[in-house]
Every structure is written in structure tokens, then in C-alpha cells.
Amino acid sequence: xxxxxxxxxxxxxxxxxxxxxxxxxxxxxxxxxxxxxxxxxxxxxxxxxxxxxxxxxxxxxxxxxxxxxxxxxxxxxxxxxxxxxxxxxxxxxxxxxxxxxxxxxxxxxxxxxxxxxxxxxxxxxxxxxxxxxxxxxxxxxxxxxxxxxxxxxxxxxxxxxxxxxxxxxxxxxxxxxxxxxxxxxxxxxxxxxxxxxxxxxxxxxxxxxxxxxxxxxxxxxxxxxxxxxxxxxxxxxxxxxxxxxxxxxxxxxxxxxxxxxxxxxxxxxxxxxxxxxxxxxxxxxxxxxxxxxxxxxxxxxxxxxxxxxxxxxxxxxxxxxxxxxxxxxxxxxxxxxxxxxxxxxxxxxxxxxxxxxxxxxxxxxxxxxxxxxxxxxxxxxxxxxxxxxxxxxxxxxxxxxxxxxxxxxxxxxxxxxxxxxxxxxxxxxxxxxxxxxxxxxxxxxxxxxxxx
Amino acid sequence: xxxxxxxxxxxxxxxxxxxxxxxxxxxxxxxxxxxxxxxxxxxxxxxxxxxxxxxxxxxxxxxxxxxxxxxxxxxxxxxxxxxxxxxxxxxxxxxxxxxxxxxxxxxxxxxxxxxxxxxxxxxxxxxxxxxxxxxxxxxxxxxxxxxxxxxxxxxxxxxxxxxxxxxxxxxxxxxxxxxxxxxxxxxxxxxxxxxxxxxxxxxxxxxxxxxxxxxxxxxxxxxxxxxxxxxxxxxxxxxxxxxxxxxxxxxxxxxxxxxxxxxxxxxxxxxxxxxxxxxxxxxxxxxxxxxxxxxxxxxxxxxxxxxxxxxxxxxxxxxxxxxxxxxxxxxxxxxxxxxxxxxxxxxxxxxxxxxxxxxxxxxxxxxxxxxxxxxxxxxxxxxxxxxxxxxxxxxxxxxxxxxxxxxxxxxxxxxxxxxxxxxxxxxxxxxxxxxxxxxxxxxxxxxxxxxx
Numbered sequence: 001x002x003x004x005x006x007x008x009x010x011x012x013x014x015x016x017x018x019x020x021x022x023x024x025x026x027x028x029x030x031x032x033x034x035x036x037x038x039x040x041x042x043x044x045x046x047x048x049x050x051x052x053x054x055x056x057x058x059x060x061x062x063x064x065x066x067x068x069x070x071x072x073x074x075x076x077x078x079x080x081x082x083x084x085x086x087x088x089x090x091x092x093x094x095x096x097x098x099x100x101x102x103x104x105x106x107x108x109x110x111x112x113x114x115x116x117x118x119x120x121x122x123x124x125x126x127x128x129x130x131x132x133x134x135x136x137x138x139x140x141x142x143x144x145x146x147x148x149x150x151x152x153x154x155x156x157x158x159x160x161x162x163x164x165x166x167x168x169x170x171x172x173x174x175x176x177x178x179x180x181x182x183x184x185x186x187x188x189x190x191x192x193x194x195x196x197x198x199x200x201x202x203x204x205x206x207x208x209x210x211x212x213x214x215x216x217x218x219x220x221x222x223x224x225x226x227x228x229x230x231x232x233x234x235x236x237x238x239x240x241x242x243x244x245x246x247x248x249x250x251x252x253x254x255x256x257x258x259x260x261x262x263x264x265x266x267x268x269x270x271x272x273x274x275x276x277x278x279x280x281x282x283x284x285x286x287x288x289x290x291x292x293x294x295x296x297x298x299x300x301x302x303x304x305x306x307x308x309x310x311x312x313x314x315x316x317x318x319x320x321x322x323x324x325x326x327x328x329x330x331x332x333x334x335x336x337x338x339x340x341x342x343x344x345x346x347x348x349x350x351x352x353x354x355x356x357x358x359x360x361x362x363x364x365x366x367x368x369x370x371x372x373x374x375x376x377x378x379x380x381x382x383x384x385x386x387x388x389x390x391x392x393x394x395x396x397x398x399x400x401x402x403x404x405x406x407x408x409x410x411x412x413x414x415x416x417x418x419x420x421x422x423x424x425x426x427x428x429x430x431x432x433x434x435x436x437x438x439x440x441x442x443x444x445x446x447x448x449x450x451x452x
Numbered sequence: 453x454x455x456x457x458x459x460x461x462x463x464x465x466x467x468x469x470x471x472x473x474x475x476x477x478x479x480x481x482x483x484x485x486x487x488x489x490x491x492x493x494x495x496x497x498x499x500x501x502x503x504x505x506x507x508x509x510x511x512x513x514x515x516x517x518x519x520x521x522x523x524x525x526x527x528x529x530x531x532x533x534x535x536x537x538x539x540x541x542x543x544x545x546x547x548x549x550x551x552x553x554x555x556x557x558x559x560x561x562x563x564x565x566x567x568x569x570x571x572x573x574x575x576x577x578x579x580x581x582x583x584x585x586x587x588x589x590x591x592x593x594x595x596x597x598x599x600x601x602x603x604x605x606x607x608x609x610x611x612x613x614x615x616x617x618x619x620x621x622x623x624x625x626x627x628x629x630x631x632x633x634x635x636x637x638x639x640x641x642x643x644x645x646x647x648x649x650x651x652x653x654x655x656x657x658x659x660x661x662x663x664x665x666x667x668x669x670x671x672x673x674x675x676x677x678x679x680x681x682x683x684x685x686x687x688x689x690x691x692x693x694x695x696x697x698x699x700x701x702x703x704x705x706x707x708x709x710x711x712x713x714x715x716x717x718x719x720x721x722x723x724x725x726x727x728x729x730x731x732x733x734x735x736x737x738x739x740x741x742x743x744x745x746x747x748x749x750x751x752x753x754x755x756x757x758x759x760x761x762x763x764x765x766x767x768x769x770x771x772x773x774x775x776x777x778x779x780x781x782x783x784x785x786x787x788x789x790x791x792x793x794x795x796x797x798x799x800x801x802x803x804x805x806x807x808x809x810x811x812x813x814x815x816x817x818x819x820x821x822x823x824x825x826x827x828x829x830x831x832x833x834x835x836x837x838x839x840x841x842x843x844x845x846x847x848x849x850x851x852x853x854x855x856x857x858x859x860x861x862x863x864x865x866x867x868x869x870x871x872x873x874x875x876x877x878x879x880x881x882x883x884x885x886x887x888x889x890x891x892x893x894x895x896x897x898x899x900x901x902x903x904x
Contacts, residue, residue: 001701024865041667084865172673197902210589223674415566
């Protein structure tokens with residue numbers, strides 16, 4: 001590896017020689033002195049070069065002429081530097097309180113253009129989101145955009161720490177399936193040799209299979225696919241789904257308890273590691289949610305929303321996005337909490353595999369987790385009794401014969417179980433008060449976007 | 453959650469009341485006493501029940517009759533227990549050295565069949581691999597099979613620990629692409645609204661994009677897809693790829709150094725956590741590889757193989773599977789090592805984006821990692837100079853116009869970089885001396901297998 005020092009590590013070094021590598025963020029080319037802001041993945045530093053605009057004609061010593069020529073060449077190279085070019089600079093680190101950027105600068109001794117950028121950058125600070133997505137690799141150079149993915153890294157690692165500590169097993173479930181896992185309507189079809197395959201809409205069936213296999217508990221962070229033609233700020237045709245499923249639960253309450261624990265661990269890690277940067281770049285004082293998160297049965301939540309004067313314009317029993325915002329606002333006012341579990345959704349709007357209430361089959365042992373006004377997750381206890389499961393599939397107008405491979409999981413014994421799926425990009429969007437999951441997805445995929 | 457005790461935690465408990473939950477592995481229904489082996493995700497325990505075959509007709513006290521009837525019912529329920537059924541048992545834990553299985557047993561006080569299994573199990577110990585895969589959820593109940601996925605969990609968590617510690621960023625790259633990422637020949641086509649999309653054969657382009665974005669280093673564990681019609685023990689149409697890519701390298705040597713560090717961390721964690729179980733169930737004394745792994749340029753490796761009397765029957769410059777076994781055998785004999793980096797592959801058999809030697813464009817800055825005789829990974833320094841990259845694409849007969857979105861990554865500056873992709877199931881297969889990646893894949897996908 002090159003012996004570069006990461007910019008964030010300069011502050012702890014004494015004055016003296018250093019090498020830094022990164023890309024050129026700005027050049028200020030003044031007559032007597034040149035300033036370059038160099039950025040790497042850890043931060044930005046000011047480089048300074050006293051300009052040599054000509055070789056003093058009075059010089060006669062060959063060594064002096066050579067040195068002056070070299071300084072002239074460096075000066076001209078800096079003048080010609082295109083924004084975005086990657087450079088490696090060796091020079092003298094000097095701590096100087098007058099330098100706004102971190103209180104230090106590096107006086108350039110030698111510098112190398114590793115790869116020169118095209119001088120015309122295709123996006124600017126005021127470019128549209130769509131245009132920025134066309135040039136996502138340049139967009140991601142902005143410290144704010146890059147921070148999102150460092151936060152993502154920290155968040156996921158904290159979740160996995162909890163799962164591993166609890167002895168859950170990480171599975172990679174197949175994304176190629178012989179039939180639908182959720183809804184026939186939003187299914188991508190794949191040419192598969194002489195036949196067809198379909199892209200998994202969720203790992204639902206396969207993480208349930210692990211319960212029949214006696215795994216006890218599993219987790220997965222992986223892609224899921226929905227052929228959803230909508231263009232909202234919350235939908236994508238491909239998204240990263242955070243999934244877990246555990247056995248031997250008594251009800252969905254056990255799933256919510258695990259869910260809370262994961263969220264608290266994830267937020268705690270993010271606040272600890274990135275809290276200051278989030279405050280600086282996003283202007284948000286991120287806090288760790290307190291347990292327990294408020295829980296409100298859906299019917300009650302709808303009443304609360306109605307009492308606030310909002311009538312949900314839906315014929316079915318579901319919430320709508322404005323209803324979710326309203327109930328979140330209520331929870332924030334009443335409990336000071338950013339999260340709320342809406343529980344006990346109606347069977348009519350839940351999949352056939354959600355367990356229904358004992359004694360009231362119109363309701364399910366299920367929940368949605370709402371965060372800052374938007375649904376980020378659906379969880380439930382699953383129906384593990386094969387005869388009830390088949391009945392519920394029929395009740396939804398499904399043909400049990402088409403579900404044979406899934407129903408088989410329940411024919412040789414399976415413990416009571418449940419779990420949730422959660423959209424990673426939504427969590428990040430709401431955490432950072434961004435307006436679209438396009439901002440919090442590395443490379444967004446939508447009905448009209450497959451590139452880059 | 454139910455208050456069950458995991459079987460592995462029983463040994464540390466004093467004699468007294470416990471509740472355990474799991475599935476029935478065997479029933480020994482003797483006249484005077486019944487034994488049930490109950491297994492959960494952590495181990496197996498013997499349950500014992502003194503059989504009550506009839507209610508003593510001499511009993512007259514109603515309480516005594518009721519108790520005897522209950523014991524008769526329990527006895528009959530145990531006699532009727534189908535292998536595989538999930539049960540919850542409360543009883544008295546008793547440590548007893550005479551019990552072979554862990555030196556303890558639980559005397560059944562009450563027991564509940566949570567879900568009864570079909571009495572006829574479709575697979576047996578001697579079922580074919582294909583048949584076992586048909587019933588994968590039953591196959592995975594075997595402790596040996598389940599251990600594979602606990603090892604996988606530990607291995608991946610250790611790798612991620614290294615990446616996170618080094619400050620690398622976790623990315624989730626899209627699996628839906630507008631064009632091929634590797635080879636047009638092995639590409640799955642997806643119906644994408646009015647057009648077509650393709651499934652990513654690797655995250656290659658997208659992890660390189662992160663270098664242009666200034667991320668410094670990235671990692672991903674996710675699915676990759678190859679429309680490969682072959683039926684070997686090492687190939688699948690969908691597999692889990694472990695990927696990393698880092699900036700500011702001097703050569704592929706830096707990639708190999710990271711690769712070694714990751715493997716050592718992964719193996720160390722597996723040996724620490726599962727070494728004893730691996731010895732017990734697989735008969736393997738797994739050890740942690742020592743650094744540095746041997747490195748042999750491919751040309752030299754081919755000479756060594758030829759000197760051993762094996763002539764590689766290939767017209768191109770590549771190794772073949774038998775050649776890989778031979779060089780592994782040599783390395784084991786000469787260096788006592790299970791791993792070997794074969795380096796400096798010919799440009800003719802490497803993708804266009806591998807950097808070629810300065811001064812000898814017939815060779816690349818690349819390597820394969822061979823483990824116990826099989827290739828598990830390909831790594832390389834990438835060509836980051838746009839003009840050279842375009843030239844190399846043309847040299848491979850590719851049309852640079854079709855690669856525009858990828859080539860754009862190099863037009864605005866990019867640091868020198870490299871990385872590797874590694875097949876998770878292959879690592880596990882070779883670690884555990886299994887004969888096929890079908891054994892080390894949660895749900896295998898091949899040309900004729902899409903279920904379960």
C-alpha cells in the first residue's frame with residue numbers, strides 16, 4: 001500500500017513530512033500562493049504552495065536553475081489542476097490555528113497527478129436529484145452523501161452484533177424462485193434456461209423454512225425485488241431488506257421486543273460513531289430511542305387520527321401515508337417518541353401467512369413500525385398450523401396447490417415463530433431527514449432507472 | 453418468549469425443574485420406560501418417562517385416578533410421537549454420569565406437542581444428495597448440516613469485523629443492470645416493465661465505482677448470478693459472493709495482503725468458536741493458516757505441475773481443476789500450507805479490466821487463491837487509466853460504446869485500486885472437506901433446481 005496518511009489522522013501528527021492522497025475539491029490559484037483543498041474518504045485538508053511564476057533569469061548555478069524550474073513546473077501543474085483529479089502530495093505538515101480547515105495545512109514539496117479528471121464536471125451543487133443520480137459516483141464524493149454509507153455500515157454492523165451475540169444464524173436465501181413469494185402482481189420474470197424463474201420479493205418463505213429446519217433464529221441483509229411501477233420517494237424496484245425470524249415466540253410481542261433491541265443497538269452505534277458528523281453535515285441531533293417503543297392497535301390509531309380531523313380516504317382497513325404522519329405526530333406529542341408500533345392489523349390487509357387472533361380471525365398478530373411518519377417495517381407472528389394456514393390461503397383466493405413447496409415446511413413439525421422485514425434505505429432516509437430513498441440507496445433502481 | 457432453556461445451557465444448571473423445546477429426534481418406547489431424544493438448535497438431550505400402561509383399577513381416590521390417567525395419556529402420547537414433531541417439555545433435570553448423551557436427562561412432568569410431524573419422513577440417512585435437497589428443511593435438522601451455517605455466520609462476522617475496523621464501507625450494489633458486468637454468455641435476462649434488465653454476475657463495476665467516488669475501500673456479501681449450464685460440484689447459477697475493493701494500492705500484492713488478513717481472521721474465529729464441534733462432526737482438526745500464504749507465478753506453477761508428470765490439457769494459458777489439485781498438493785508438501793496464491797495470470801485469460809504488467813502486457817497484476825486444491829477467489833489490481841482501459845477492452849473484442857457507463861467512472865479521476873471476489877460456499881466446502889457446494893449452500897440453485 002502507499003504510505004499515505006488519512007486526512008483525519010493528520011491532526012494527531014507533529015509538524016513534519018507527510019504524504020496525503022485524495023481528490024482535488026477546490027483550487028485557489030492566487031498570484032503569490034496557491035491553495036488546494038484535498039479530500040479523501042476521511043476528511044479534507046488545505047495544501048499550500050508558494051507560487052513560482054517564472055525562473056529568475058539572474059540565476060546561473062545549474063542546481064538553482066533546476067530547483068526553480070521544478071517549482072515553476074509544480075506551480076503550473078497546480079494552475080492546470082482539474083477539480084476531481086486524484087493526486088498524491090508529499091510535503092510539510094504545519095499546525096496553524098489561523099487555518100480554518102482543521103487548523104493545519106501541508107506545504108507542498110512534491111506532487112503527482114495520479115489520474116486527471118475531465119475539466120468539465122457534469123453536475124453542480126444545484127443539479128436535480130435525477131441528474132445527480134446519473135453521475136452518482138461524483139455525487140457520492142460529497143461528504144454528506146458519503147457519510148450516509150458510513151452510517152449504513154455502522155448500523156448494519158451493530159444489528160449483526162446483536163444477532164450473533166444471541167446465536168442467530170446468518171442465511172443467504174436464493175433470489176431466484178420457481179414461483180411468487182408475496183404477490184403475483186409485482187413479480188419480475190427471468191428467462192431461466194428453457195423455463196422461467198422469478199425474483200424473490202422477500203426472503204419470507206426461506207426464513208420461515210429455517211424455523212422448520214430447527215435453526216431457532218436467522219437473519220439476512222440482502223436484496224429484494226418488486227416490479228412496482230410507482231414513482232414515490234419511498235419505493236424502489238430493488239431494495240435492501242433487513243430480515244430476521246425467530247422461533248418459540250408467544251406472540252408478535254416477542255418480535256417487537258427483538259426489533260426494539262436491534263434499533264436501539266443500531267442507533268446507539270450510529271450516535272456514538274457519527275453523532276458529531278451528523279450534527280455538522282445534516283444539522284440533526286440524533287438520539288437513541290428509548291424502550292419500550294409506544295404500541296397502538298391500528299383501530300385505535302385510526303380513531304386518534306380521525307379525532308385529529310384527518311379522515312383516511314381508503315375503503316380497506318389500512319392506514320395511508322398521511323395517516324402514518326398523523327399518528328407519528330401524535331406519538332411525538334404524547335410520548336416524545338419517534339417510533340411507534342401499530343399493531344393488530346386486519347386480516348383483510350395482511351398476507352395469508354400472518355397468524356390471526358385466537359377468537360377473532362378478523363385481526364392478526366402483526367405490526368408495522370412507523371418512524372418519523374413513515375412505515376419502515378412489517379412484522380408478525382406466522383401461522384404455523386398447516387390446516388389453519390391452508391384455510392387462510394384459500395380465504396385469500398389462493399390455490400394451495402401452487403404453494404405446495406412452502407406448505408411442505410409445515411408438514412413435518414415447525415415451532416411457533418415470527419419475524420420482520422425492514423427497508424434499510426427507508427430507515428436511513430428518516431434518520432437523516434432526507435426526502436427520498438434515492439438519497440440513501442447506493443444505486444437506486446426504479447421503473448425507468450437501471451444505470452449507472 | 454417462552455421460558456425454555458437451550459439444551460446447551462442445561463449442563464450448567466443444578467438439578468431441578470426446567471423447560472426445553474425442540475423436535476423429536478428418536479423415541480425408544482420400552483415397556484417400563486420411554487426415552488425421547490429432543491434436539492434444539494444448540495444440542496440434544498435425553499428425556500425419560502416411566503411408562504404408565506394402564507390406570508390401576510384398584511385406585512379409588514378421584515385425585516389418584518386423575519393423576520394416573522394423566523400419566524397414561526402422556527405415555528400414550530409419547531408412544532404416538534412422530535419423529536420430527538416439535539414439543540415443549542417441562543420436567544426435572546437430573547445430572548447422571550451414566551447417561552451417555554451429555555451426562556444428564558430430564559424426567560418428563562408435562563409435555564405438549566406443539567406441531568405434530570407427518571409420521572412418514574421423506575428422507576433417510578442414505579438418501580441421495582438430490583433427494584436431500586428436495587427436503588432441505590429436514591436435511592438441515594442434522595447437526596452436521598446446521599453447523600455449516602453456524603460456521604458461515606461466524607466466518608462472515610469475523611470478516612466484517614476486519615473490514616469495519618479498517619474503516620471500509622459496506623455497500624449493497626444493485627443486482628439489476630442494464631447490461632452485462634462480466635460475460636454476455638452467462639447472463640440472465642429479466643423482463644423489466646417495457647424493456648429488459650440483466651442480473652449482475654458480480655458487483656465488479658459497482659465496487660469499482662466506489663473507488664471513483666472516493667470511498668477508499670468497500671465490501672459486500674451478496675448474491676451473484678451466472679447462467680452457467682454446467683453441473684459440476686463447484687458451480688451454481690446463484691451464489692454468495694464475498695467482495696472487497698480498496699484504493700491506493702501499489703499492486704495486487706496489497707490485495708493479497710488484505711485477503712490473507714481476512715482469511716486468518718475468519719479461520720481464527722471459526723476454530724475458536726466451532727473447532728471442537730468440527731472435530732466431532734466432520735472429523736477435521738481445523739487450523740488457522742499462517743501468513744504469508746505461498747505465492748507462485750502461474751507460469752512457474754504450470755512448470756511445477758508438469759514436473760510432477762501432469763500435462764494440462766488446455767490450449768489457453770489457464771490452469772485446469774486437476775492442475776489446481778496438483779499445485780495444491782505440491783504446496784502442501786513443500787510448505788505445509790493449504791492455501792496458495794497463483795499470480796500473474798496471462799492477459800489472454802483475464803478480463804479487460806485487470807491491470808497488465810508494466811513492460812509486459814501479456815501478464816496481469818492478478819491472482820487466484822487456491823484452497824485445498826480448488827480455486828476459491830480471483831483478485832487483481834484494476835486498470836484505472838481510461839485510455840489503457842479502452843485499449844484493453846478493444847483488445848478483447850469489446851465495443852467501448854457498450855461500456856460507456858462504466859468507462860465514465862474513470863473520466864473524472866480515480867485512484868489506483870484493486871480487490872477480489874470469493875465464493876462463500878466454496879470456502880466452506882473446502883474447509884469442511886465436503887464434496888459439493890450443494891452441501892454448503894442454504895438453498896442451491898442450478899440449471900434444473902429452483903425449489904424449494
